[in-house]
Amino acid sequence: MAPNIRDIARMAGVSVATVSKVINNYPHISPKTKEKVMTVIKDAQFMPNSVARGLVKGRSMTLGMFLTTGLVHPFFVHILAGMEDSLKESGFDLLYLSQVNWNPDYSFVRHCMSRNVEGVVVFGFQRFDLNLDELVQSEIPAIFIDLDMLGKKAGYVTSDNVDGIRKSVRYLKEIGHTRIAFLTGGLESYVGKLRFEGYKQGLADLGLPYLSEYVYIGDFSRESGIEATQKFLSLDNRPTAIVCSSDMGAVGVIEAMKEAGLSVPGDMSVIGFDDIDIATHTVPSLTTIRQDTFGIGQNSIRLLLEIINNANCPPPTMIVPTELVVRDSCAPLA
């Protein structure tokens, strides 16, 4: 059985309070007793119980994380790695809160309070998801990933989705394209909407007209890439390039082009979004917009700790830059 603070006190011949003061590095402790207590602690391998400590201090040194159930987001590992990086030196651990979604009056807020978490990261949700409002309006520090939720203690971090797509459009224009089509992602999602916005702005930046027949409403999937391509190919005035809201969509486009006996990038330039592993391995390899997923994870925790540590800082927000990765799926227009 692990020793507790009373055992240590007894072994060191001092009071519990003294041990506590040593542990917490309080002043007014004689070097001699401090030394003695430290020795005993080392020998007994004592480590204060952070649960009990949390109870009295009102601080648990625990952050919470809500993930959408059944989320299978390919980047999540990178985000987690980033989170860990910020967590490492902070003394906080991260509690993955599994939602009891069969319970009609389950509440994020109550789950947080019952677990005494000092703040939460929220990822994989949509704006209209149940109970999210309650969380945003609560006093619980929260950072949302990829969702622009703002509250007294709630902020968010996301990639610069708008600028990412604008970069794609600009790049295509630079290599001569003007008939640039767009495959949206799911428009019910925050990032889906932003990327669509980026397309419109990108065209506007360059003085290109917005044509609704050059837009296909998709859902981030490979299938929607295939369907979009079929639609675009049937047009009288075919586009010469397609900007996609996801790499999977772009993969679908490449497949459909191949199926139609046409060449990428010869007959159609294609740009993806995300830079997933597959992007390197398609034929041709995929030019795409890379998200700094590690950075997103890292900053989500960093910002959360900021809210927690500065009682009245305004809820922080962070837009993480993206990067255009040029590979082989785009060609200059002849």
Next chain:
Amino acid sequence: MAPNIRDIARMAGVSVATVSKVINNYPHISPKTKEKVMTVIKDAQFMPNSVARGLVKGRSMTLGMFLTTGLVHPFFVHILAGMEDSLKESGFDLLYLSQVNWNPDYSFVRHCMSRNVEGVVVFGFQRFDLNLDELVQSEIPAIFIDLDMLGKKAGYVTSDNVDGIRKSVRYLKEIGHTRIAFLTGGLESYVGKLRFEGYKQGLADLGLPYLSEYVYIGDFSRESGIEATQKFLSLDNRPTAIVCSSDMGAVGVIEAMKEAGLSVPGDMSVIGFDDIDIATHTVPSLTTIRQDTFGIGQNSIRLLLEIINNANCPPPTMIVPTELVVRDSCAPLA
């Protein structure tokens, strides 16, 4: 501020003890008081503080998870999804314990005890990793993923790596191959060793000879696939098929074959291991061994809860079956 049990007691006009009994569904409570207390609890949105509860009960309803620092395992999301599935109805939450690896006397065991976790899942470590022994020999229930650690309270879950590779070898034999080469993964890793073992057993099953020149010692990477291919192609008596310990290795093989002006599967059949996303998108698409990563996650938590709930069950072990996924990278031998 969230109400506590005393507030509820006062509001319901009963004692704290009574409220506690209601919360915990104890007998010997009149239906009337029970009803009244329940109503107050609902109205006040009361949820017992599980930290305080943990302190007195000696149970925290928390499981821990150790991941190797900076792990970027493509399957981790699926494993986590599986874990969540088992966690969901259990009342447990999962605490991601960030290791303080700059501290020379950091200890998994102490971290667990200080956080009162009731058990841990360990993933991404190698047998010789520091402090792991201490954990295995401790009283803390532990389930290792992909590492055959056994202790009084420690078991493991992993894919059937041996059988997976044996299936590959058998399949190739069935379509006519007898000169079957093998690309190992990192042999310092547990799964790397097992897959190598599977190759040898696979040959033995079929009465095929084991030839050391048909084995390339790699490390799961694409690069080692390229190098292996170059070596195999330089042989007098070239193999007609290569079994790889990873899909990335197989991707390297396909690239190197293309580079050499040879065809897959025409000149060489190739089998991978893992069924990562890319496997569908290589040209040709990759025949491979699929791991049930969701099942691994699911069972890791299930087994852990078993150890926790049955004081003296022998440490459980689980080998999750794999599945051969036939795509286009293998062809019958002419």
Next chain:
DNA sequence: TTGTAAGCGTTATCAC
């Protein structure tokens, strides 16, 4: 500089 003792929010053991 050190020790005593009252909490933190629960549950469990008794009396009543």
Next chain:
DNA sequence: GTGATAACGCTTACAA
């Protein structure tokens, strides 16, 4: 059936 009250392991006034 119900209610005091002592724990659980720790921190923190305050007293000594």
